[in-house]
Amino acid sequence: MAYGERFDVPAGYLNTASIGVPPAFAADAMAEVIDRWRRGEINAPEFDQPVATARAAWARIVGVDADRVAIASGVSQLVGQVASGIPDGTRVLVAAGEFTSATFPFAAQGRGITVTEVPLAQIAERASEFDLVAVSVVQSADGSIVDLAGLRASGTRVLLDVTQAAGWLPLDLGWADWVVGGSYKWLMSPRGSAWLAIRPDAEELTKPVGANWYAGEDPWDTVYGLPLRLASSARAFDLSPDWFAQVGAASALPWLAGLDMNDVHAHCVGLADKFLAGMDLPPAGSAIVSIDRPAESLIAAGIRCASRAGRTRLAFHLYSTEEDVDLALAALR
Numbered sequence: 001m002a003y004g005e006r007f008d009v010p011a012g013y014l015n016t017a018s019i020g021v022p023p024a025f026a027a028d029a030m031a032e033v034i035d036r037w038r039r040g041e042i043n044a045p046e047f048d049q050p051v052a053t054a055r056a057a058w059a060r061i062v063g064v065d066a067d068r069v070a071i072a073s074g075v076s077q078l079v080g081q082v083a084s085g086i087p088d089g090t091r092v093l094v095a096a097g098e099f100t101s102a103t104f105p106f107a108a109q110g111r112g113i114t115v116t117e118v119p120l121a122q123i124a125e126r127a128s129e130f131d132l133v134a135v136s137v138v139q140s141a142d143g144s145i146v147d148l149a150g151l152r153a154s155g156t157r158v159l160l161d162v163t164q165a166a167g168w169l170p171l172d173l174g175w176a177d178w179v180v181g182g183s184y185k186w187l188m189s190p191r192g193s194a195w196l197a198i199r200p201d202a203e204e205l206t207k208p209v210g211a212n213w214y215a216g217e218d219p220w221d222t223v224y225g226l227p228l229r230l231a232s233s234a235r236a237f238d239l240s241p242d243w244f245a246q247v248g249a250a251s252a253l254p255w256l257a258g259l260d261m262n263d264v265h266a267h268c269v270g271l272a273d274k275f276l277a278g279m280d281l282p283p284a285g286s287a288i289v290s291i292d293r294p295a296e297s298l299i300a301a302g303i304r305c306a307s308r309a310g311r312t313r314l315a316f317h318l319y320s321t322e323e324d325v326d327l328a329l330a331a332l333r
Contacts, residue, residue: 002023005255008027011327013304014328015314017143017164017288018306020186022188023255026188026189030190030251051241053254054193054195055069055071057254058195059197061171061257062166062179062197063172063174064173064179064197065174067233068233070235070238071239072195072210072238072239074194075181075182076104076105077239078239086109089112090114091131092106092115092134093127093132093133094117094134095146097139099164102180103115124147127156127158128156131157133157134158137161138164141311142288142308142311143284143286145285152176159178159179160176162181163180167264174197175199177198177201177202183245187249188256189252190242190244191245192242193246208237212239215238216231267318268287269285269287272287272288272314274322275314278325291311291312295307300331301328303331314328
């Protein structure tokens with residue numbers, strides 16, 4: 001049990017930064033819809049409500065208005081709509097070693113667009129030298145957190161990827177030009193859902209390169225024929241949803257959005273820092289930790305973790321416990 005709900009996660013699961021584990025009720029919702037699918041009982045329009053529910057819950061988690069949020073199946077699809085819309089010659093600043101779904105869409109553009117890498121610690125101080133910053137709030141490789149206050153003060157347009165942050169780090173990102181994130185890590189939902197929040201004055205720099213029927217004002221009235229008729233909200237940038245993934249997200253995200261995120265943050269970071277203390281390492285203040293030790297002994301002891309950037313990565317979420325910390329420390333001794 002965690003926060004009043006059952007999780008069927010085994011002891012030693014410290015791999016949420018790769019794949020989150022759903023609460024039992026969310027997995028049950030997925031099983032139910034798949035069972036109905038196999039019996040031919042599903043009608044396509046019924047998935048509109050899960051899409052709307054998940055959209056609104058994700059908006060609440062990251063601190064933006066739901067009518068500014070577009071949906072897709074993956075983060076890079078949504079970042080691509082930003083990268084395609086920015087002017088020729090735009091100077092983009094990214095963190096060295098950034099997850100490539102946030103950087104490749106810009107690097108692939110050509111058109112005189114340049115992408116410059118600097119260490120994460122320099123992102124905020126260098127931001128004013130560039131036209132746009134694209135960066136993860138929390139780095140996938142090691143859990144480092146970007147200087148959000150410094151970025152906000154820079155005055156430079158900012159795209160923030162919250163895939164490794166939303167779900168454990170309290171967020172209030174309505175000031176950012178774009179906020180993007182995926183579903184299947186800290187949001188404990190199936191892979192196949194992603195969201196992009198677009199600030200109104202950044203919409204003109206966002207291009208609906210994947211324009212499709214679901215981006216219409218009434219999707220069921222835009223399945224056939226011209227003229228182009230996109231929604232008047234950020235839904236104009238929607239990509240056709242992965243129905244089953246949206247059902248899982250619509251189940252897990254409203255519950256998560258209703259939790260005290262400050263309490264979740266304290267729980268996750270507290271366990272991560274306790275692990276670091278047991279390794280005689282300083283606290284990092286993140287739910288993700290990276291250690292310069294091989295993963296073999298952890299894996300042999302049944303600890304689920306990951307190898308990233310030549311180091312071992314462990315992640316502590318709301319279903320993690322002190323037992324998990326003790327098991328990991330014992331495996332490394």
